[in-house]
Amino acid sequence: MKPEGSIIASGIAPHGAITSGRPTPLGATWDGGGVNFAVFSQHATRMTLCLFSPDGRWETEWIDLPERDGHVWHGYVPGLMPGQAYGFRAHGPYRPDEGHRFNPHKLLLDPYARRISGRLEWDDALFGYDRSSRHGDLTFDTRDSSNFMPRGVVVDPSFDWGEDRAPDRPLTETVIYEAHVRGLTMGRRDLALRGTFAALASEPMLDHLLKLGVTAIELLPIHAFVDDKFLLDKGLRNYWGYMTLGFFAPEPRYMTTGQLADVQAMVKRFHAAGIEVLLDVVYNHTAEGNQMGPTLSFRGLDNASYYRLAESPRYYINDTGTGNTLNMDHPYVMRMVLDSLRYWVEQVRVDGFRFDLATTLGRTARGFDRNHPFLQAIRQDPVLSRVKLIAEPWDVGPGGYQLGAFPAPFLEWNDKFRDQVRRFWRNEEGMVRKLAMRLSGSALKFDHDGRAATSSVNFVTAHDGFTLMDVVSYAHKHNEANGEDNRDGHGDNHSDNLGVEGPTEDRAILARRARRRRNMMATLMLAQGTPMILAGDELGNSQSGNNNAYCQDNEIGWVDWDNADADFLAFCREVVALRARHPILRQKRFLHSRSRSIDGHVDLFWRRADGMPMTEVDWNNGGQKLIAVEMRVAAGTPDHITRAFREDAVFCVFNAGEESLVFLPEHTLDRGWVLRLDTATPGEPPVRVHRALKVAADSVVVLALEPVPLSPKS
Structure with a gap:
């Protein structure tokens, strides 16, 4: 007034x-x-x-x-x-x-x-x-x-950081956990101040994440954002937060005191637990929409500078699908974004960013340019170049799909991994070759320009789409609660209800669903790259088939802690710990079936069930449903590092077909194959395996070649 x-x-x-x-x-x-x-x-x-x-x-x-x-x-x-x-x-x-x-x-x-x-x-x-x-x-x-x-x-950003130190985890040790501040905590009845930064960094939450083996939590947008009017008119809200109003201010609904210290204290507590904090940031557009949108900030301050305008400048270029696109070609707009990023690193001490629709940030009038000044500015910046940088490598504009095109040190969300792992375990034809590419770090996409094998952020589920439970429980999306007659959200989810759409009490179906979830989680953790888990997947969380819960700030979008699947949680802890114990599964260098100088062994070897190498006929056989892979320390790794590994090799079998007898690679008298994981019988202690192993239908097994004396298993 x-x-x-x-x-x-x-x-x-x-x-x-x-x-x-x-x-x-x-x-x-x-x-x-x-x-x-x-x-x-x-x-x-x-x-x-x-x-x-x-x-x-x-x-x-x-x-x-x-x-x-x-x-x-x-x-x-x-x-x-x-x-x-x-x-x-x-x-x-x-x-x-x-x-x-x-x-x-x-x-x-x-x-x-x-x-x-x-x-x-x-x-x-x-x-x-x-x-x-x-x-x-x-x-x-x-x-x-x-x-x-x-x-x-006006704020005073000073804060007593005490002995705070960034965990600075190497990517080879990183396991990302994508979470929503409010959604992860609202369903936990034992938490005070649910839905806030304080609840997220509470002891019960930190304990859960540490036991799971998470090393970094990636938060959906916490920049101040707007609830779209069309959602409020339907009694809904902008739950995910991808309508940014301010790039420097935390979202007030997640705060308890309203002060920046709320966020700083959260980061400090995560750091004390050894967990990094990554922010999902939306610099590609703002909450002001197209020419028919409100005047809230950027439009009123200088519309022609802040936004990319069409040939007729009354209208906006809309490469984001939200009505407008920030003009990253303008030096002051780029400066604002860089200042914002540095502010969150220097004043709030976050450890990295995931850039929503990152292709937009590299666009010029001619299209995407991997050498765009903004991307170059980040890479040379002494503050920003040292934190984790993750690109969502697409937008909705022309030529918007740019998977693999971003320069180092950017990591990229790999949707090919998501889709092809789902399709393999859905038992589709011709998926063995595609799965092999994903297991080896999607090298065809990422092994160029000095990029590391950790460049691929592998995921099976994310906030946008089905939860892991819904991937195995629904053949179709069920977004009616969004008020758009189920027209919104992706229609092709590569999902399978395994017999019944939605909840069931059929024990056989429930067992198959549990096995498939274990298979997909195991595949995620056994692949080269940087794995990302969707919050709640480890608990068996369902969104009742809603694959676009962007507006569901309620039980649909919140993680269900009351009905947590204790058995699956135990399995997830087991398979994350397995990855941590076996560094062959998480290497910086790509595996390319090259001979190693230390012993002449190749670092990657694909096998059939009979132990013979895969041939081109096998790769092209659409009915092939089993693939085995032997991985060793990558060729080119210094010998002293290779000798420091606890195991000589890791052997994994991915079987989407019937039960099969799988013959193991050769071993020596002082080195033997130890069965470390079997998704058909999770939780079993490790045992020594000799020449062959029966691999159950629809299962994953992992063996390590180790100098460990154990009783044999016939």
Whole structure:
């Protein structure tokens, strides 16, 4: 609300005379004596700072920023303290046909706001145009939006980090756990402050993750975001959070005190447990939508700079499918993203990022460029180049699928792994060759330009799609609760209900489902690359067949702890621990069936059940349902490192067919094959196996060639 009789004018504030201040850093910076405000706008003609009363309700002062350096407007207000609420009003041309949408009647959130108070309340006043007019966005709306807008808040980012040290886990040891702050904790009745950062980093949650063997937790977006009006109208919410409003501010709904310290304390606790924190970040678009969307921040500050506009600049390029695309070709937009990333690393101490629709971040007017200035800037940045960087290598624009195209040190989500592992265990024809490629780190995609075998982020499930339980329980998606008549979400999930759609009490079906879940989890952990587990999969969590729970902030989207599958949880712990114990399964170098200098053995050998090598006929046999692989330390690994490995080789069998007698590779008197895992009989102690082993139908077995004396198994 505006104060009675206010005008947008005065260069004097009650706190003292405003001075020119500094153009850097951008945002609101408290220095102990006052606050420096700096905001970018290339095309504005005037920039007004709006200050609010302590409760955030009333605009108490409107102050024109007195200086402009280049395209940065700035001023210093003495006497202001952390906790001060503020916003901006930008003046300039309102000419949508030329890409300009300035409207000083609209309160604008600072893109660099470190904290946001209040929640967006949908009202027609939020829009820069008159929504009731048949001329649409070409009209100009004079209603004031401040009553309905959240405010930026000045913060003091200082925090007592004590002895905090980043775990800095090498990728060869990394196991990622993709989770939602609220969704992972709301279903745990033993937690206080459920749904918050505090609950996520509580002792019960840390204990669960440590016992599972997780080394990094990847959080769905925690940047402040907006609940879409169309969802609120249906009684739903933007649960996942992929509609960012501010790239520096944490989402208030996950906080307890409302202070940045909420997030910092969470990170500190994870670090103390040896777990890294990765953030899923959405720099490809904002919550303002297309030309018919609201004016909340970027659009009102400088629409023509912040967004990629079409040939007719009234409209937006929409490579993201959300209505707009950030213009990463503009230096100040790129700077904002880089500043945001560095802020989260330096002030919050997160350990890395997963970039949503990362192809968009590397787009120019000519399409995707792996040498885009933004990607190069990250790679050379002394802060950002040392954290984990994960790309989702696609968007919905032309040429958007770029799996394998990102430069080192980026890792990439590998959807080929997801789809082909599901299809192999669904017993489809011709999947043996494809599974072999995924088990060896998808080298055809990633082994170039010095990239490591850890570049492929392997996953069978993620937040977007079926849970692991639903992959084996539903043949079709069931998204009716989303209110779109089941039209949303992917239709081809490579899933199988194994006899009955949805829940059942049929013990035979339940046993088959459990076996298939074990097979897919084992495949994930036995493949070269960096594995990622979806939170709740280890508990047997179901979303009742909903494969697009983006709007389900309820029991559908939350992890079900009450009905946790204890047996499957035990298996998951076992197979994650198996990967940790056997470094041959998680190497940095690719395996290419090359001879090793240390002993002449090849580092990768594919076998049939009879022990003979796979031939081209076998690879092309669509009916082939079993494949065995012998892996050793990669050729090129220094000999002293090779000798330090606990096992000489690991032998894995993946059998999607009938029971089969599988002959083992040769061994020596002082080295023998030890059965370490069998998904048909999980939890059994290790035993020595000699020449051959019966491998059950639909199962995975793992043996290690070790100098361990054990009683033989016939």
